[in-house]
Amino acid sequence: MPRYSHRSRTRRRNRGRFGPLFKLLCILAVVVALTAGATVFFRVERVSVSGCRRYTTEEIIAASGIHLGENLYSLNKVSIDRSIRTKLPYVEELTINRALPSTILITVTECEAAAQVAVPDPVQAATVQEELAGGDPDAKPVTLSQEPWLISVRGKLLEPAPPDSTAIPVTGLTPISPQAGSRIQVPESERTRLTALTSLLQAVQEAELGDDISSVRLEATRLSVRYAGRFDVEIRLNADFPYSLRLMQAVREKIEDQHGPGAAGLIDLTQEKYDAAYSPA
Numbered sequence: 706m707p708r709y710s711h712r713s714r715t716r717r718r719n720r721g722r723f724g725p726l727f728k729l730l731c732i733l734a735v736v737v738a739l740t741a742g743a744t745v746f747f748r749v750e751r752v753s754v755s756g757c758r759r760y761t762t763e764e765i766i767a768a769s770g771i772h773l774g775e776n777l778y779s780l781n782k783v784s785i786d787r788s789i790r791t792k793l794p795y796v797e798e799l800t801i802n803r804a805l806p807s808t809i810l811i812t813v814t815e816c817e818a819a820a821q822v823a824v825p826d827p828v829q830a831a832t833v834q835e836e837l838a839g840g841d842p843d844a845k846p847v848t849l850s851q852e853p854w855l856i857s858v859r860g861k862l863l864e865p866a867p868p869d870s871t872a873i874p875v876t877g878l879t880p881i882s883p884q885a886g887s888r889i890q891v892p893e894s895e896r897t898r899l900t901a902l903t904s905l906l907q908a909v910q911e912a913e914l915g916d917d918i919s920s921v922r923l924e925a926t927r928l929s930v931r932y933a934g935r936f937d938v939e940i941r942l943n944a945d946f947p948y949s950l951r952l953m954q955a956v957r958e959k960i961e962d963q964h965g966p967g968a969a970g971l972i973d974l975t976q977e978k979y980d981a982a983y984s985p986a
């Protein structure tokens with residue numbers, strides 16, 4: 706009887722010793738089974754695209770690089786996102802989701818050309834080359850824009866501007882090595898201008914004033930907007946642009962009430978003590 710009790714205690718100790726290992730092996734077996742199941746069963750049989758207008762469904766799928774038969778869970782959504790945005794510049798936002806058991810859902814939001822950045826004049830281009838060279842006489846010239854480029858509200862380069870483009874012309878920026886699908890790059894000395902431009906374009910879009918703005922000229926501390934074909938409006942680069950545009954509209958109404966609907970001239974919104982100053986043409 707004592708011998709039997711000793712063997713029983715030994716078996717219990719062995720079970721206690723190998724119990725955690727047995728549980729771990731069971732968990733690993735389940736993981737392997739699930740992975741194998743996902744590999745075998747969850748294959749891409751359909752790619753659904755919605756939201757596109759400029760591009761076709763076939764163009765979106767081709768740019769994504771997704772192929773039917775690929776494993777649904779081995780797809781790299783970050784790489785797919787980057788590939789679509791780079792190859793199809795007018796794609797502004799997109800979401801990629803899996804719909805079990807075999808579908809990929811791609812939802813696209815496209816953008817429009819908000820402005821066209823003009824070719825820098827020779828003097829401006831030479832100044833930028835000197836800045837980028839950093840005082841090194843042997844530095845190789847950097848490739849600067851040689852044609853106008855269309856950009857989105859957020860400053861994404863879309864494509865070279867065609868001659869019949871109606872996007873707002875912009876001067877005062879020097880695009881460096883422009884490439885469709887990437888964000889416009891400018892020298893350090895012009896980055897404040899670029900930030901101001903994108904903020905202005907967003908404010909113009911929100912206020913639905915795109916048809917009333919015919920040009921934008923960027924300078925070191927201010928920008929000038931050609932408004933309603935008759936007014937040059939000067940605004941500080943660090944201005945609150947939604948407020949400035951509302952003020953611009955209010956000043957125009959007041960001017961036209963006082964001087965008639967054909968009034969024209971300069972509206973200066975850069976004043977420190979006063980909200981606006983008007984100089985008739």
